[in-house]
Amino acid sequence: MTVPLTGxxxxxxxxxxxxxxxxxxxxxxxxxxxxxxxxxxxADPSGALITPLFKVIGIHDRLCVSPLPARWQPGDVLVFQxxxxxxxxxxxxxxxxxxxxxxxxxxRLLTLIEIASTQNADIALFCEPAPSKDILLSIPSMIEIAxxxxxxxxxxxxxxxxxxxxxxxxxxxxxxxxxxxxRLEGQVLLRTAMPCRGMGxxxxxxxxxxxxxxxxxxxxxVFDLSEVLNVA
Amino acid sequence: MWLxxxxxLRKQDLMLRLPMxxxxxxxxxxxxxxxxxxxxxxxxxxxxxxSRRRRAPAGxxxxxxxxxxxxxxxGLQNPGISRAITLHKARWAGAPLPxxxxxxxxxxxxxxxxxxxxxxxxxxxxxxxxxxxxxxxDTLSAFVEAAYGELPAIVCLGLExxxxxxxxxxxxxxxxxxxTPPRGALPEDxxxxxxxxxxxxxxxPIMLHTISAVVKTGLPVISSGGVMTRQEVDALxxxxxxxxxxxxxxxxxxQGCLFVK
Numbered sequence: 001m002t003v004p005l006t007g008x009x010x011x012x013x014x015x016x017x018x019x020x021x022x023x024x025x026x027x028x029x030x031x032x033x034x035x036x037x038x039x040x041x042x043a044d045p046s047g048a049l050i051t052p053l054f055k056v057i058g059i060h061d062r063l064c065v066s067p068l069p070a071r072w073q074p075g076d077v078l079v080f081q082x083x084x085x086x087x088x089x090x091x092x093x094x095x096x097x098x099x100x101x102x103x104x105x106x107x108r109l110l111t112l113i114e115i116a117s118t119q120n121a122d123i124a125l126f127c128e129p130a131p132s133k134d135i136l137l138s139i140p141s142m143i144e145i146a147x148x149x150x151x152x153x154x155x156x157x158x159x160x161x162x163x164x165x166x167x168x169x170x171x172x173x174x175x176x177x178x179x180x181x182x183r184l185e186g187q188v189l190l191r192t193a194m195p196c197r198g199m200g201x202x203x204x205x206x207x208x209x210x211x212x213x214x215x216x217x218x219x220x221x222v223f224d225l226s227e228v229l230n231v232a
Numbered sequence: 233m234w235l236x237x238x239x240x241l242r243k244q245d246l247m248l249r250l251p252m253x254x255x256x257x258x259x260x261x262x263x264x265x266x267x268x269x270x271x272x273x274x275x276x277x278x279x280x281x282x283s284r285r286r287r288a289p290a291g292x293x294x295x296x297x298x299x300x301x302x303x304x305x306x307g308l309q310n311p312g313i314s315r316a317i318t319l320h321k322a323r324w325a326g327a328p329l330p331x332x333x334x335x336x337x338x339x340x341x342x343x344x345x346x347x348x349x350x351x352x353x354x355x356x357x358x359x360x361x362x363x364x365x366x367x368x369x370d371t372l373s374a375f376v377e378a379a380y381g382e383l384p385a386i387v388c389l390g391l392e393x394x395x396x397x398x399x400x401x402x403x404x405x406x407x408x409x410x411x412t413p414p415r416g417a418l419p420e421d422x423x424x425x426x427x428x429x430x431x432x433x434x435x436x437p438i439m440l441h442t443i444s445a446v447v448k449t450g451l452p453v454i455s456s457g458g459v460m461t462r463q464e465v466d467a468l469x470x471x472x473x474x475x476x477x478x479x480x481x482x483x484x485x486x487q488g489c490l491f492v493k
Binding site for chain 2: 004038039040042046048049050079080081193195196197198199200201202203204206213
């Protein structure tokens with residue numbers, strides 16, 4: 001039997017609408033933007049489900065993760081699997097990147113800033129609702145921030161669009177973009193429960209794509225926009 | 233030494249090498265040793281539920297946590313029996329442990345059709361009959377009759393179905409009875425009531441109480457529901473169950489001492 005990986009939650013804090021924390025683990029186990037760590041907290045007796053934790057923007061050189069369950073505390077030692085799932089893949093040619101947080105915290109999307117900056121891309125963040133003050137403070141000043149209406153008026157600007165939303169809102173997103181959706185280059189991170197973390201094909205996280213039903217836990221959680229937009 | 237007639241092994245008897253299995257719906261449609269390092273500890277692999285025709289997931293699929301567990305509502309998405317056989321028969325044949333195929337039962341005729349398709353496939357140990365929620369004793373009899381064939385048939389029923397069907401099961405004497413966690417209901421965020429199968433440690437005391445009555449029938453019993461620790465496994469085995477079914481504990485990152493003998 002393989003020995004599970006462990007790491008300590010060294011800090012826990014409220015970050016926008018979600019509880020986040022600093023997880024002290026080896027850098028080789030840090031999830032890429034959009035990937036997740038399937039975590040379990042032996043100190044939490046209510047933890048019948050595993051918790052998928054995503055990397056969020058935060059303290060430099062430390063792994064900030066979210067969303068933490070309410071009961072998890074600083075000092076808790078988590079057991080976890082190596083990073084799972086397909087994360088964002090920003091094409092090397094991209095010089096204009098838009099991030100769109102659709103009624104969710106933009107904290108996960110903002111981890112793409114570091115990658116986009118290395119290829120000198122201009123970055124704009126579109127949010128609905130506006131980010132909370134603590135998240136605003138963590139966003140570099142070079143990033144433009146605007147509302148979703150501004151994005152809809154400038155859909156020809158981004159060479160790459162990264163979106164974060166709940167899977168139930170895919171139809172609303174398709175309706176929002178209308179016909180322009182089919183021309184967008186980019187990817188979407190789908191938020192949903194993933195109780196079996198890819199072990200059981202339990203179907204809770206099934207999402208309809210152009211290639212048939214796929215599981216967010218194992219085929220995602222990041223999908224190309226062309227795969228999931230306007231799929232009846 | 234000759235066995236007495238009454239003790240002679242029937243062709244439909246179910247034999248498990250080890251007294252633990254997974255519950256249908258927890259490990260997918262075929263064993264994957266790379267993802268499932270605990271397979272060596274299981275006596276058989278039970279597939280996800282398979283219906284006669286393809287099933288799409290439920291529109292309102294979800295997992296709802298509650299204190300001590302969670303409710304899973306999925307719609308039992310599956311590719312249908314013919315497609316499932318095409319997709320998985322090679323992995324079933326090459327699996328490191330025998331496979332039990334869980335069938336979603338609709339009518340006796342369609343059940344018989346599904347059973348015939350599985351007969352002759354390599355490494356299939358048994359079929360498991362997933363009963364519909366409102367199954368009555370007469371319907372159960374018809375299902376067991378329809379399932380009779382070359383493969384042992386395990387009748388799989390939810391805890392809440394046990395009182396109404398136990399007498400009939402005793403008379404029918406299937407190869408085994410698999411008692412699984414009960415169905416339940418919880419309100420969603422928008423106050424809609426969602427029904428589904430319950431998982432988690434809160435289920436275990438209820439299961440243990442019911443199983444102690446079921447084993448008295450003399451039927452071979454597999455008990456699933458809420459098992460999280462080795463001590464809970466041992467308590468069930470001590471009661472006389474044939475095997476213990478493991479559910480959501482197999483999704484945990486760390487199963488602790490569950491597999492330590």
